[in-house]
Amino acid sequence: MTESVTSAALPDARAGKPFLEVKDLQVHFPTDDGLVKAVNGLSFTLERGKTLGIVGESGSGKSVSSLAIMGLHKGSRAQVSGEIWLDGSELVSMSVPEIRRLRGRQVAMIFQDPLSAMHPFYRVGDQLTEAYLVHNDAPKAVAKKRAVELLDRVGIPSPQKRFDDYPHQFSGGMRQRAMIAMALMCDPQLLIADEPTTALDVTVQAQILDLMMDLQKEFNSAIIMITHDLGVIAQMTQDVVVMYGGRVVETGNVRDIFYRPEMPYTWGLLGSIPRVNRSGDGRLKSIRGTPPSLINLPKGCPFQPRCDYQQYVEGHSCVDELPELLQIATGGHRVRCHIDSEKRKQLFAEQIKPKL
């Protein structure tokens, strides 16, 4: 893969660098109503064989970030800045023809709703081979063989026959499997899965997640898992980024986020997971209020209008000042909150944890 696109990369750029590094990514959309600031300073790193979870409500900037890594904002009105280093190449400054060669081959994407994400007029098999043939100068028969193999691998029965079906002839779960097979056609090193199981029922969801973990072991790919489902995060990922209003509000490894969360928004997310053995009054807690407008982001903490713990901060800094994303432990656990770290730990232990 090194022969690919190196024009933007220094020859020794790879040494010691992580496989994927996103630095201060910003994505803004100018619209008639004003500038929509969808992503504001997203940073994370990811190694091969590992899975990163990005979690947040709809409109928190998760999907927009993933599209930026694919370079799919190029040619639109979106303004993308920051750096995305993938295997030694910088993607934000890369030209469209260059990044097109990466798409599908080095980075592949599994989309949310496979019914609308697959072309209704073309056979599933042809859509798979198309992904292969665009990057490989191979005869159609080779592509077909590969497609059938992968359809089989993702668990589609009689793949030889299903190759000729149209997407609408597949069930929801099978379409998602086919979508995964399509993403795997060129052995991508990085897989971005955007809500891959949201449209599926629970049993199928579990199968698909198992499948993805198996495939990750097999292909040693890095996965970015975008979801609002913390169950998926817990099962699949090693590292987690919690996004709110286009900003990272908390990040750390999966244990930090589930056992030692410090950001009130993360508490809210955890409180809204249904659990059978939940103590307390057994009611799910929802976070009051609605996500902020990405056009008029609050001057202070993006979560401030919905935060129930502002009284633990002196003065008006929650309203006036954007808290920094500060490291609080050695393991890379970072939190964006004005409340004192010790106080947060105490609040979590006394008020939140007992109710989870």
Next chain:
Amino acid sequence: MTLGVSESQSPEGDLPADHLAETSEAKQIEGRSLGQIAWARLRKDKIAVISAIVILLIIAVAIFAPLIVKLNGFPPDQFNRTDANGDPLLNTRDGGIPIGGLWGSGTSSEHWLGVEPQNGRDVFSRLVYGTRVSLLVALGGTILAVVLGTVIGMVSGYFGGWVDTLLSRLMDIMLSFPTLLFIMALTPVIADRGQDLFGIPDDNRLRLGVLMFVLGFFGWAYLARIVRGQTLSLREREFVEAARSLGAGPAYVIFRQILPNLLPTLLVYTTLLIPNYITAEAALSFLGVGIKEPTSSWGRMIADASDWIESNPLYLFFPGLALFITVLAFNLLGDSVRDALDPRAGRS
């Protein structure tokens, strides 16, 4: 035709600024009804405002035709042979073409748009009176088509079952008719029959009615299909279910709950059907099956003028321009109404 070009394109160029103003407006008025929002948008839309003014002017011309014609003093069916000085208006030796004026059209300070060849009737007066025919027929036909289409579509969609099957087949059949041919063939036949059956003379009052009737009668099926589809989906919505479970009867649900939700569709369809029917009336009269002499109609004028296209092109130009401007104004307004009601439709 340059007038038309500048009219349609210069406001078009102003779109972006206009658009911005409009959306910021939309932000402030959050919480208002769709109708209020649409109205606010329309008032900000320059194209809509201009075309609405043009349409109002045209309607005023139609209503006040007798007064307007008094201005130049020539009734539309008066044969004028000489001007105020007693000089002849028409060259009787040369087939009766007007003498003098711009491009042999006989325009003068008395006859502003010239006179008709052969008969010497005043073109301006005839054009003004033609507005009446155009608008009357188009409005009448549109009202009939919209009422029929709405009622039949709602009944079909709401009741379902065999009623729906029957009405849907009827729509299929109506849509399979070669409409223009059929209207063309039927208009004289019905006019003729009206004379026999009801003892009404086949004059232009009857013809006006017949034109409205055939246009409306052959134009409802398409709308009925749209209305049926929307009614089908509205019927399943929660608020309708709720009303029904509370014991509301079909009439209440249809008129109080479904009809209000169809209004945007009906409004858009109506504004776009009117120019269609204006064109259709002109076409029928042009073909000689619509309005007859001596009543003036733009289509009739174009048909008459087509014989003089070489010697007196202006005679053809005026009714053509009137027709074009009227249709354009209605189409522009219709488009703006649609955009205002559904901002995603045209501009997304």
Next chain:
Amino acid sequence: MGRYVIRRLLQTVVILIVISAITFFLFWATPANPALLICGKNCNSETVAQVNATYGFDDPLIVQYGTYMQGLVSPGGRTIGSEGSERECAWPCFGESYQNGIPVWDSISDAFPATLWLAVGAAILWLFFGVLLGLIAALRKGKLVDKLSVGLALFGVSFPTLVFGYLLLFLFIVKLQWLPFPDTANAALFTVGPVKWLQFYILPWMTLALVFAALYTRLTRANMIDTMNEDYIRTARAKGLDERTVVFKHGLRSALTPIVTIFGLDLGGLLGGAVITEQIFSITGLGKFAIDSVLSNDLPAIMGVVLFAAIFIVVANIVVDVLYAIIDPRVRLS
């Protein structure tokens, strides 16, 4: 698929029968006395009786309708006229003209080629320009080209055929004299050669095509904009396909599907006669035949041309449905 086509065909036959019945009863029931139309100024009680006997006007309407339909469905056609003056009317028998006694089918088949050329030529024009402009506008959305196309389309939609036809005629024939006045003799391609033929048809094509081209521009633009926002277009880009493949293979295919439907119906409608255009440019096609028949109260001719046109519309409907099922695989199963 086969079953689907057969079912649609059966429906079509029913629709055609209903249309023919409605048309027949409307036209035949309406004139107080059709015999008066035929004998005209020579009418007296004797001639009226004679005409009534010859044309079977004394029979109940339903019998007359049966006789008429027999001429259309029976391979042998039917006989016309009373005893002593009978003559065969070969299939398909639409009756004889009241005006000149010519079998209506002969007139229709004479007039049809002119209409066919007119409609097909115009269709090629409007399809080409409509789809092209709409596509460019959609891909350059918000740019100058887009605004120009949108403005042009609105302008075109608002230009009544009647006005545009005469404008072209005045401009290119009267004023600039680039083209000769329309001469019906030049309407036959194989006798006059392509140059005269093109000279004859070019303006009628443009006239007929304008409104459609404008409508198709708007339609293509709207469909294409919708399609390019679809998720599967994003998928196609995510695969690494180049933009041309994305637009033409993935985008245009979906955007054009509804246009195929509308195109079929529009063309089918026009094959029954483009009355206004034919009238303006003196093309002796079905439309001109129809209007002449209407103006001379020639009932069998009117009836014939209306039915003929209805057949085209109904057939176009089936063709479009089948075509749609071929293009869109989702339709096939249902």
